[in-house]
Amino acid sequence: ATGPVAVPDRPPGGGAQADGISLVAGVRANRPSVRTVVLAEKDDPRRAALALQAGACGWVAKDCSLQRLLAVIRGVLRDETHLPPALLTGVLREMLADRKHRSESEQLVESLTPREREVLRCMVAGLGRKAVAERLFLSPHTVRTHMQNVLGKLDVHSTLAAVALARRAGVGPADPKVDQEPGPDLGDVVERGSQLA
Numbered sequence: 001a002t003g004p005v006a007v008p009d010r011p012p013g014g015g016a017q018a019d020g021i022s023l024v025a026g027v028r029a030n031r032p033s034v035r036t037v038v039l040a041e042k043d044d045p046r047r048a049a050l051a052l053q054a055g056a057c058g059w060v061a062k063d064c065s066l067q068r069l070l071a072v073i074r075g076v077l078r079d080e081t082h083l084p085p086a087l088l089t090g091v092l093r094e095m096l097a098d099r100k101h102r103s104e105s106e107q108l109v110e111s112l113t114p115r116e117r118e119v120l121r122c123m124v125a126g127l128g129r130k131a132v133a134e135r136l137f138l139s140p141h142t143v144r145t146h147m148q149n150v151l152g153k154l155d156v157h158s159t160l161a162a163v164a165l166a167r168r169a170g171v172g173p174a175d176p177k178v179d180q181e182p183g184p185d186l187g188d189v190v191e192r193g194s195q196l197a
Contacts, residue, residue, distance in 0.1 A: 021054050028055030035076045037069075045090025049098070052091065058082035083125065105169035108154050116153070118174070119146040123159055124166050125173030126186060135174070 024036045037058035038051045057076045060069060061084070072082045075150045082165075083091055112120060122132040129147065133140045147159070156162050 019044060021050050021056075024051055024056045025054040034188065037072055037076055037082070043084060043087050045087055045094050048087050049091045051093035052081070052083075052097070053098070059084070059087065102168050102170070105165050109166060109169040111153050116146055116150050117171075119143065119168050120150050120171060121174040123147070123150070124163050124171055127174070190192055 020038055024038065027034050027036055035057040036055065037060060038048075038056050038064045040047070040059055041062055043059075043061065051059055058072045058081065060072050060082065074083050109117065109120070118136060119132060122135060127135065129140050129143050132138070132147075134144045136143070138146075151157065151159075151162055153167050154162050156165060
């Protein structure tokens with residue numbers, strides 16, 4: 001097993017773009033066997049919950065003692081998750097609230113018809129009305145009606161809000177369109193033809 005990696009919550013000199021939680025998610029995606037511990041500037045239940053959801057195994061204050069840091073690392077090596085006890089209630093509250101919002105969002109998405117869900121997935125993919133119409137072989141007017149129905153059923157007032165709700169519910173973007181089988185490469189045909197001559 002790979003040893004844990006300590007990640008600063010806000011890397012120094014990284015500016016507004018730097019984010020330890022994104023780094024944790026990247027490590028988790030690319031090296032799932034690597035365990036991460038976030039070194040936090042301050043105890044923040046929301047950020048700690050986000051770090052755990054991103055795959056962190058521990059959260060400790062940056063100014064903790066070396067003994068505390070080593071204890072957390074040893075615990076992470078034993079497959080334990082470490083949070084300061086004072087943060088635990090806040091982190092659980094944050095995670096339960098996220099779960100509740102996700103559940104509510106999922107219920108709203110389930111109220112959509114299959115066609116409206118297709119339109120929503122196209123919206124999540126960033127397609128405009130005309131592109132959705134071409135993709136689903138519908139008229140732009142029909143797509144507009146579906147989009148209005150989606151916004152109404154999701155109880156939102158903009159495409160952006162609908163996409164955010166869809167993401168919370170776990171709705172991914174529509175798959176890239178596959179028009180048809182690619183035809184032969186004309187350069188290849190010309191080259192083979194000249195070899196026959």
